[in-house]
Amino acid sequence: MTGTVNTVLGPVPSADLGVVAVHERLVSVVPGAQFAYDVRIDRAEVFEAVAAQLRAFRAAGGGTVVDSTGMFHGRDVRLLEALSRATGVHLVASTGMGPEAMLGGYFLTPQTNPPTPWPADRFADLFTAEVTEGMVVPRVERRGLAGLAVTATTRGGRTATDESLLLGVARTALTTGVPASLRSDDVDDLDVVLKEGLPAHRVAVVADDPLAVVERGAYAVLTDPARVLELVDAGHAERVLLTTGGVGVSFGEDAPTASYADLTTALPRDVATQVLVANPRDLLAIEKR
Amino acid sequence: MARVNTVLGPIPSEELGFVAVHEHIGYGMPGSELDTRWWKSPEQRYEETVPKLRAFHENCKPYGAATFVDATGICNGRDIPYYQSLSEKTGVHIVASTGFVGGDTALPFFERASVDYLTDQFLHEITVGIAGTGAKAGIIKVGVSRGFKMKELDLRIYRAAARAALATGVPIFTHLAVDVEPAIEVFHDEGLPLHRVLFGHADDGVSQGKVRDTWIADQGGRIGFDTFGYDLELPDPPFWGRPRQERLDHFLRYVQGGRVDSVLASADANCSPLGWPGVKGHTVNYLFEVLIPALREAGVDDDTITRIFVDLPAAFLSLQTPSPTTSPS
Numbered sequence: 001m002t003g004t005v006n007t008v009l010g011p012v013p014s015a016d017l018g019v020v021a022v023h024e025r026l027v028s029v030v031p032g033a034q035f036a037y038d039v040r041i042d043r044a045e046v047f048e049a050v051a052a053q054l055r056a057f058r059a060a061g062g063g064t065v066v067d068s069t070g071m072f073h074g075r076d077v078r079l080l081e082a083l084s085r086a087t088g089v090h091l092v093a094s095t096g097m098g099p100e101a102m103l104g105g106y107f108l109t110p111q112t113n114p115p116t117p118w119p120a121d122r123f124a125d126l127f128t129a130e131v132t133e134g135m136v137v138p139r140v141e142r143r144g145l146a147g148l149a150v151t152a153t154t155r156g157g158r159t160a161t162d163e164s165l166l167l168g169v170a171r172t173a174l175t176t177g178v179p180a181s182l183r184s185d186d187v188d189d190l191d192v193v194l195k196e197g198l199p200a201h202r203v204a205v206v207a208d209d210p211l212a213v214v215e216r217g218a219y220a221v222l223t224d225p226a227r228v229l230e231l232v233d234a235g236h237a238e239r240v241l242l243t244t245g246g247v248g249v250s251f252g253e254d255a256p257t258a259s260y261a262d263l264t265t266a267l268p269r270d271v272a273t274q275v276l277v278a279n280p281r282d283l284l285a286i287e288k289r
Numbered sequence: 290m291a292r293v294n295t296v297l298g299p300i301p302s303e304e305l306g307f308v309a310v311h312e313h314i315g316y317g318m319p320g321s322e323l324d325t326r327w328w329k330s331p332e333q334r335y336e337e338t339v340p341k342l343r344a345f346h347e348n349c350k351p352y353g354a355a356t357f358v359d360a361t362g363i364c365n366g367r368d369i370p371y372y373q374s375l376s377e378k379t380g381v382h383i384v385a386s387t388g389f390v391g392g393d394t395a396l397p398f399f400e401r402a403s404v405d406y407l408t409d410q411f412l413h414e415i416t417v418g419i420a421g422t423g424a425k426a427g428i429i430k431v432g433v434s435r436g437f438k439m440k441e442l443d444l445r446i447y448r449a450a451a452r453a454a455l456a457t458g459v460p461i462f463t464h465l466a467v468d469v470e471p472a473i474e475v476f477h478d479e480g481l482p483l484h485r486v487l488f489g490h491a492d493d494g495v496s497q498g499k500v501r502d503t504w505i506a507d508q509g510g511r512i513g514f515d516t517f518g519y520d521l522e523l524p525d526p527p528f529w530g531r532p533r534q535e536r537l538d539h540f541l542r543y544v545q546g547g548r549v550d551s552v553l554a555s556a557d558a559n560c561s562p563l564g565w566p567g568v569k570g571h572t573v574n575y576l577f578e579v580l581i582p583a584l585r586e587a588g589v590d591d592d593t594i595t596r597i598f599v600d601l602p603a604a605f606l607s608l609q610t611p612s613p614t615t616s617p618s
């Protein structure tokens with residue numbers, strides 16, 4: 001299946017993506033850390049660090065990195081554009097946010113009486129506009145189109161707002177044709193998205209139980225190549241994705257540093273062609289309904 | 290020498306002149322910056338803001354200078370370089386805050402932070418500067434999350450604020466004066482005298498019946514009559530509005546009842562709101578256009594008006610290292 005993919009520099013044919021690091025966090029800023037007195041975000045340093053990782057990825061045969069941090073965890077569209085131009089790696093950025101604990105008060109305790117948290121439709125409108133009109137550079141401009149919609153649910157059980165976010169992401173994916181991705185420890189979260197009418201092959205899930213994900217026809221995102229091979233052996237090659245599990249540069253929390261280049265040698269060649277090229281290509285291609 | 294931190298540097302408190310003690314250049318809930326429905330061009334933001342500050346500056350002239358205390362918390366759209374440009378170009382002194390309007394406006398990074406970390410954040414912003422601007426905070430903002438009930442995070446912020454206030458001498462402003470017992474317990478516990486705390490929004494409509502304002506005042510706390518102008522008589526009043534006369538009568542009970550030194554007054558208006566529609570026509574200049582004439586009409590003399598808007602805020606805002614109270618326990 002082919003189509004186009006929204007990258008930060010514009011639409012690209014999905015066949016051109018090459019080897020894809022499909023569920024990454026290029027720059028991660030815990031919401032609020034940008035205001036912390038002891039956190040210094042030097043854009044030039046951030047650029048250099050991420051660019052070095054992307055150049056190594058490209059030199060190792062990599063083609064595309066998907067940034068799945070969403071719109072409120074350090075996403076910086078202008079920086080991503082510059083990184084893509086400088087390194088030649090396609091970058092796909094995401095809309096969405098979650099889980100509830102990562103949201104700003106605007107969505108949870110709005111200035112209304114009572115302070116009712118946002119419902120699914122408002123999240124859907126917010127995320128959809130990022131795919132159709134452009135991603136926000138807060139209070140400045142919209143730039144580029146989001147290539148996917150992401151969210152996550154609270155470990156130990158989704159909250160009511162998590163559910164609104166899941167539905168918001170599902171509706172965004174349905175309306176715009178971009179894929180949805182979720183981080184979730186309960187396959188019931190995936191079922192919420194599927195019940196909304198989003199076909200399973202339009203969803204990728206970072207899950208504790210990848211088997212339950214692939215059995216429903218959705219993509220399971222894994223960080224362990226050995227687990228990938230197990231699922232491939234079990235006949236699920238077409239529904240498995242591999243990601244580094246690391247972060248390009250992280251502010252506000254410690255996180256392992258990603259090595260995108262390592263992905264290119266993590267799997268046997270025939271498996272890699274399926275898992276790192278074909279599967280992301282099919283997932284990321286915008287599917288108009 | 291008594292000094293006050295403004296966004297353009299410390300000034301002597303004698304230079305403050307007329308003080309609007311709780312105002313906002315622009316306030317928005319964290320995350321509202323993602324929603325384009327509220328966005329304004331820079332032209333529009335300056336157009337909405339500069340004339341109000343210039344009128345404020347003119348109105349203040351009989352009292353000397355003009356001082357605008359911006360009570361916007363760390364994650365609520367506080368924008369120091371913007372305030373600096375406004376202050377420099379209009380001549381209005383602007384005092385900025387550290388702290389948070391309430392636990393529910395503190396973003397996840399700060400929600401996870403310890404009392405010690407929050408204290409260090411406030412200390413840094415008061416003694417070193419805010420976000421690399423060199424501008425030092427002149428007040429610490431704290432507050433009660435929505436629901437009229439102190440939450441654990443709210444109290445963690447109150448405790449850190451008390452420690453930073455004791456160490457630096459800046460005063461504390463609270464958003465809301467409801468559920469005040471646990472707050473006062475924290476201040477006692479930390480040894481902060483209550484005259485260093487402005488218990489804000491004691492006059493708003495939704496808080497009435499939930500604020501023990503005379504009980505707070507009896508212990509030395511400052512009572513914030515700082516939502517003047519959010520009147521229910523407005524065409525589209527906010528939910529915290531209150532009948533104009535009722536608020537005025539409440540205020541006059543203090544001013545004419547021997548408690549004038551307990552009050553501080555302001556309008557809590559937004560020059561150009563960031564993440565909500567704001568209240569049309571409500572500006573800091575309400576203090577001159579409506580409040581002061583109403584006070585005069587009620588027989589409040591000019592010395593008392595000067596006391597309320599010049600002397601009391603100057604003393605309150607001055608950096609002072611209070612002698613700590615001893616814990617009652």
Ligand SMILES: [Zn+2]
Nearest residue numbers: 311312360557
């Ligand atoms: Zn306020």
